[in-house]
Every structure is written in C-alpha cells, then in structure tokens.
Amino acid sequence: MSAARRWAVLAGLLAAALAAAAWVRNAADDADSGIISAVPVEKGREPAVSSPQSDRTPALPATPSQPTQVHLEKLSARSAGTQVGDPFALPMAPPVKHPQHVAKARPPPPPPPPRPIAPPVPFTYMGKLRSGDDIAVFLTQGDRNLVLHEGDTVDSVYRVEHIADNAITLLYLPLDERQTIPIGEPQ
Numbered sequence: 001m002s003a004a005r006r007w008a009v010l011a012g013l014l015a016a017a018l019a020a021a022a023w024v025r026n027a028a029d030d031a032d033s034g035i036i037s038a039v040p041v042e043k044g045r046e047p048a049v050s051s052p053q054s055d056r057t058p059a060l061p062a063t064p065s066q067p068t069q070v071h072l073e074k075l076s077a078r079s080a081g082t083q084v085g086d087p088f089a090l091p092m093a094p095p096v097k098h099p100q101h102v103a104k105a106r107p108p109p110p111p112p113p114p115r116p117i118a119p120p121v122p123f124t125y126m127g128k129l130r131s132g133d134d135i136a137v138f139l140t141q142g143d144r145n146l147v148l149h150e151g152d153t154v155d156s157v158y159r160v161e162h163i164a165d166n167a168i169t170l171l172y173l174p175l176d177e178r179q180t181i182p183i184g185e186p187q
Contacts, residue, residue: 118172118179123158125168125183135163137183 123139123146137160139146146154153159153173161178162169168181 116175118175118177121170121179121181123170123181125181128163128183137163137168139168139181 122141124141126138126140126145128135128137134149137148139148141154148154148160150160150163157173159171159173160168161171166182166184168183170179170181171177172179
C-alpha cells in the first residue's frame with residue numbers, strides 16, 4: 001500500500017471517529033433524554049428502598065404510560081478536599097499484643113548442609129608399563145585413553161599422587177580428597 005493511500009485511509013478513519021463522537025455528544029444533550037426508571041409498585045405498598053428524600057415526598061406508583069423520573073441534581077456531592085480511603089485496600093488486622101514476660105521462642109537454626117564428597121573415580125585401569133624407575137599407567141575415561149605418570153594432572157581435576165604395585169592414588173583437587181584405583185593383586 002502506498003504512503004498516500006495509507007494517509008487517505010487514516011484520514012477517513014479519523015473523520016469517522018470524530019463524527020461518531022459528535023453524534024454521541026449530541027445524543028446526550030437532547031432535551032428528551034434523561035434517566036428514567038420504571039419501578040412497578042403495588043397499591044398500598046411502599047418502595048423497598050427508602051431514602052431521606054422519600055420521607056418528604058410521597059411515593060407515586062409508576063404506570064406504564066407515565067414512568068418515574070430520577071432527579072440527579074438532588075444527589076449530594078462530596079467536596080473536593082475530602083479524602084477517600086483506598087477502595088482496594090485490605091482491612092488491617094488489629095495488632096496482636098504479646099505479654100512482655102513471655103520470651104519469644106526462636107526456631108532452631110537449620111542444620112548445616114552435608115559436606116560435599118568427591119564423585120566416583122571416572123577412570124578404568126587398563127595396565128601399566130615399568131621402564132627402569134619410571135612407571136606409567138594406562139587409564140581410560142569414556143573414549144579417552146590416558147598415559148599417566150606420578151605428578152600428572154588430568155583436566156585440572158585429578159592429580160596422580162602415587163603409583164604402587166597394587167593401587168593408584170589420585171587427588172580430587174576441588175575437595176582435596178584422595179581416592180584409589182585398585183590394580184593387580186594386593187600383596
């Protein structure tokens with residue numbers, strides 16, 4: 001849609017809105033318009049709702065040909081300086097008075113969280129190779145094959161502390177906790 005066509009549509013909508021507003025305003029100013037309430041009243045009965053005004057003027061029964069007209073100008077208006085409470089505020093509960101000689105019981109403190117523990121060792125022992133005084137162990141972690149010596153670190157999480165004939169001692173670095181992987185037969 002072109003810009004000129006858009007402006008023409010917007011101008012037409014604006015004109016229609018202004019015409020509707022003027023029509024509604026003129027309809028409210030008609031001399032024939034007014035608030036009319038037709039309440040059927042049985043003979044010999046008074047209306048169910050009474051007001052201070054109804055004590056001074058007798059209630060007239062409404063007939064279908066002559067409805068009763070409500071006079072809004074007789075309603076009293078509030079002055080502008082009068083404060084009105086918040087209609088949406090919740091009612092306040094009265095304050096609870098506690099005797100002063102009764103000490104308030106405090107709930108016990110929550111227990112401390114359990115101390116974290118190292119996860120199970122994620123390595124599987126596959127073998128070792130001794131070459132003179134140097135010992136290398138072969139471990140697997142999932143699909144990774146690792147060749148480790150004493151002092152090596154794996155992923156900044158585990159460090160090989162000691163390699164013995166029957167076990168490998170690993171240090172779990174985040175918690176400074178030692179774990180062992182058994183290898184071979186204990187002696």
